Amino acid sequence: KKRLFRCITRLWGLCLSAVSMKSDGTMRHLISLREQSREDLLAILQLARMLKAKRMAGQPSEYLSQKTLIMLFQKTSTRTRLSFETAMTELGGHAIFLDARTTQFALTDFKTEIQAIMRFGHLLVFRARRSADVAFAASCNRIPVIDACSEKYHPAQALGDVLTMLEYSGSIHRIKKVAWLGIENNVSNSLMLACVKLGISFVLVSPEVDPESVDRELTVEAEATGLVIRTLDMAYALHNADYVHTDTWMNMEFFEDGHVKEEWREEYERRKKVFQPFQLNAALIDAYAPHARIMHCMPCHVGYEITHDALYHPRSIIFDQAENRLHVQKAILAWLLCGY
Numbered sequence: 466k467k468r469l470f471r472c473i474t475r476l477w478g479l480c481l482s483a484v485s486m487k488s489d490g491t492m493r494h495l496i497s498l499r500e501q502s503r504e505d506l507l508a509i510l511q512l513a514r515m516l517k518a519k520r521m522a523g524q525p526s527e528y529l530s531q532k533t534l535i536m537l538f539q540k541t542s543t544r545t546r547l548s549f550e551t552a553m554t555e556l557g558g559h560a561i562f563l564d565a566r567t568t569q570f571a572l573t574d575f576k577t578e579i580q581a582i583m584r585f586g587h588l589l590v591f592r593a594r595r596s597a598d599v600a601f602a603a604s605c606n607r608i609p610v611i612d613a614c615s616e617k618y619h620p621a622q623a624l625g626d627v628l629t630m631l632e633y634s635g636s637i638h639r640i641k642k643v644a645w646l647g648i649e650n651n652v653s654n655s656l657m658l659a660c661v662k663l664g665i666s667f668v669l670v671s672p673e674v675d676p677e678s679v680d681r682e683l684t685v686e687a688e689a690t691g692l693v694i695r696t697l698d699m700a701y702a703l704h705n706a707d708y709v710h711t712d713t714w715m716n717m718e719f720f721e722d723g724h725v726k727e728e729w730r731e732e733y734e735r736r737k738k739v740f741q742p743f744q745l746n747a748a749l750i751d752a753y754a755p756h757a758r759i760m761h762c763m764p765c766h767v768g769y770e771i772t773h774d775a776l777y778h779p780r781s782i783i784f785d786q787a788e789n790r791l792h793v794q795k796a797i798l799a800w801l802l803c804g805y
């Protein structure tokens with residue numbers, strides 16, 4: 466009996482590692498989207514649409530039964546935490562949320578502790594202060610790792626955004642032009658790369674880049690497609706845009722308990738002045754892009770990067786965008802672990 470049990474356990478382990486491996490023998494991760502091909506992105510989007518349809522039809526999708534998702538967060542979250550936890554429940558598995566502040570990370574070396582953490586689950590979702598730490602976790606090739614919004618990337622957000630645009634446009638080929646207003650940052654990095662890999666033109670209307678978010682290799686790869694345009698001419702940028710996105714001009718680190726930390730006060734005030742002309746508001750959309758849909762990854766700082774009249778504009782699809790994090794992340798988890 467013992468031998469049989471060992472044999473079954475070993476076979477299951479081999480099976481699991483085989484399906485989450487790429488053809489070159491390395492494990493699948495979702496970090497910067499540089500690792501994914503156009504076909505990979507399309508496969509995840511197709512799976513997301515199938516899972517969303519099943520959910521709407523009341524059908525179960527318990528593809529990750531008996532699997533555990535470890536969610537390690539070094540920064541605050543509303544949507545990412547909720548959507549990944551719900552995704553894992555609906556896939557028949559279990560998610561464990563770890564607020565890094567309540568763990569032993571402060572007492573020990575990061576690399577040692579993260580290797581121990583990965584022994585307990587089948588997937589790791591990591592909202593890290595430093596993308597280098599996500600890269601280290603992935604380099605261990607123990608379990609698939611997802612960057613859940615580091616200073617450089619937010620791939621699950623980008624895929625949720627593309628899913629939303631796909632639903633509204635009907636097909637990828639009908640999404641011609643996406644405009645990004647405000648600060649160039651982690652979210653715009655991932656959205657830009659996802660868009661250009663799918664053949665969509667991406668226009669950046671950004672007077673500044675968040676210095677922490679710079680990834681030169683990603684930028685070079687995106688710009689090599691010829692689909693990235695940089696301009697500060699709002700009329701040109703928004704002409705014939707299908708979707709207009711924005712994001713907060715401020716970083717999560719600037720805030721504590723809902724207030725701006727004193728050490729970031731000066732930068733906070735400076736950014737408000739620099740980015741004000743690039744605010745997404747109803748007058749701008751009505752004047753330059755009346756057929757575009759309005760998007761924001763949330764949380765919104767209403768009155769700053771977006772106005773109340775843009776958030777609740779008839780062309781706003783911001784709440785559908787938030788919900789789609791759930792559907793696309795179910796697809797990401799299944800794709801990473803099972804290779805669907």
Ligand code: CP
Nearest residue numbers: 542543544545762763
């Ligand atoms: N868009 C996003 O990642 O939201 P949270 O920071 O609330 O997770």
